[in-house]
Amino acid sequence: MAAEAGDGATTAERLRAITEELSGRFLEREDVVRTLIVAMLARQHSLVLGPPGTAKSELARELTARIEGAAFWEILLSKFTAPTRMFGPIDVAALSRGEYRQVYEGRATTADIAFIDEIFKCSTAALNETLGFLNERIYHPENGGEPIRCPLISAITASNELPSGEDSAAIYDRLLVRVEVGYLADPSNFAALVRSAVADSTPPARTTISLTDLQYAVTTAVPAVTVPEPIVDAICTLRAALRRQELIASDRRWRQSVALLQASAFLDGRTAVGENDLAVLTHVLWDSPAQRPTVEREVLQMVNPDARAALDLADTIDELEAELDAKAGQSKEKLSAWAIKEANPKLSRAGKTLEKLRKAAQAQGRSTASIERVLTRQRAVHARILSEALGVDASALQAGH
Numbered sequence: 001m002a003a004e005a006g007d008g009a010t011t012a013e014r015l016r017a018i019t020e021e022l023s024g025r026f027l028e029r030e031d032v033v034r035t036l037i038v039a040m041l042a043r044q045h046s047l048v049l050g051p052p053g054t055a056k057s058e059l060a061r062e063l064t065a066r067i068e069g070a071a072f073w074e075i076l077l078s079k080f081t082a083p084t085r086m087f088g089p090i091d092v093a094a095l096s097r098g099e100y101r102q103v104y105e106g107r108a109t110t111a112d113i114a115f116i117d118e119i120f121k122c123s124t125a126a127l128n129e130t131l132g133f134l135n136e137r138i139y140h141p142e143n144g145g146e147p148i149r150c151p152l153i154s155a156i157t158a159s160n161e162l163p164s165g166e167d168s169a170a171i172y173d174r175l176l177v178r179v180e181v182g183y184l185a186d187p188s189n190f191a192a193l194v195r196s197a198v199a200d201s202t203p204p205a206r207t208t209i210s211l212t213d214l215q216y217a218v219t220t221a222v223p224a225v226t227v228p229e230p231i232v233d234a235i236c237t238l239r240a241a242l243r244r245q246e247l248i249a250s251d252r253r254w255r256q257s258v259a260l261l262q263a264s265a266f267l268d269g270r271t272a273v274g275e276n277d278l279a280v281l282t283h284v285l286w287d288s289p290a291q292r293p294t295v296e297r298e299v300l301q302m303v304n305p306d307a308r309a310a311l312d313l314a315d316t317i318d319e320l321e322a323e324l325d326a327k328a329g330q331s332k333e334k335l336s337a338w339a340i341k342e343a344n345p346k347l348s349r350a351g352k353t354l355e356k357l358r359k360a361a362q363a364q365g366r367s368t369a370s371i372e373r374v375l376t377r378q379r380a381v382h383a384r385i386l387s388e389a390l391g392v393d394a395s396a397l398q399a400g401h
Helices: 008-025 030-041 056-064 083-087 092-096 124-135 166-174 187-196 211-221 229-244 251-267 275-283 289-303 305-326 332-363 369-389
Strands: 046-049 072-076 113-117 154-159 177-180
Touching: 008 030, 008 056, 008 211, 008 251, 030 046, 030 056, 030 154, 030 177, 030 211, 030 251, 030 275, 030 369, 046 056, 056 113, 056 154, 083 124, 124 166, 177 275, 187 369, 229 251, 229 275, 229 289, 251 275, 275 289, 275 369, 289 305, 305 332, 305 369, 332 369
Parallel strands: 046 154, 046 177, 072 113, 113 154
Antiparallel strands: none
16 A cells, blocks of 8 residues: 655655565666666656666566556657657547547556657657657647647656667657666576576565655655755766766756756655765766766765775776686686686685675665675676686575675
8 A cells, every 4th residue: 555645755665665676576676776766756767778688678667567546658669650659549530520639548648657668769750749758748739739748757768779860869868867787697696587487476575656656756755855065066076077087968967967866865765965866877977888987986986985996896807807708719727727826816805895895885874786786797707707717617606605
């Protein structure tokens, strides 16, 4: 049963429960789940970017299904998708009477929450209406009547690739939050995925909130979260640091980001934005995935020294994997010697250091998302070296070893 409307604290608590439940179901996606919920609370749109088979659609559907009473609309776009298929087909019965009308029910026009798959394959014909739908929450009817106000709170979009043309770039610019997903990296998580293919008779926990609760949070509770002056100073400092790296975000993007910071604080049950909330900006201030690590380092430099140290270790881990790839074709003896004397000790030390950093961050109440991601990477590379260089069964490498 959902909380009473206006009970912002209870709504935030239930949203945290939803985050935990979905993170348990969608492995290596905790930060993604939280970020999508923050975007929804901020009344912003998000993009989930990743290859096929990474549960992008399933995650979006499962999250949106937790909002009881919300009108949900979903579509898979192609270059041939007509605007009427998105916003309302022609009423054939009315047309036979000489009336030109559209049927809006069940389409984007009446949706509270939307999921748009393959967003960058939006047809040229539907481009302007899609932009209007996302930007102003309006739709211009085919017959040229008055614009229709759409109740859209937030749209989750997905794509297997970045936009390639000018038309799709216009849509990309309007998606404030951008998160990347990949295939499972941690061997123990992959083993858990395989086990999950066997049906479990135990029904999973399924917390929900009502549409009324969400609307109250979006329109009243989140905007009421205060933004202290030191946070404004931190944002100005971050902007200057990114400009020195030649990473320029528009003024509109910076301004819209404030709502994300407020939503992050609300989700954590706080009434004022804190330094930890700045971490959500790592999903906002880049255009290409290649820029994301730079943005993340600059953000974490300010708010989370533990995570910044973890990112430095990530470089070492990446270098070891590159070395492993370069040694392809070498004799088993040489490969084993390198793994035993160099790679394995370095990865073991990295794992222990990352565990210490995670505990320190938890003790200080700081986000562990970045540290967890590097730990997952460490386990994945360690598993490769164990199996490819030493012939050890990689499934023996368990999480938290």
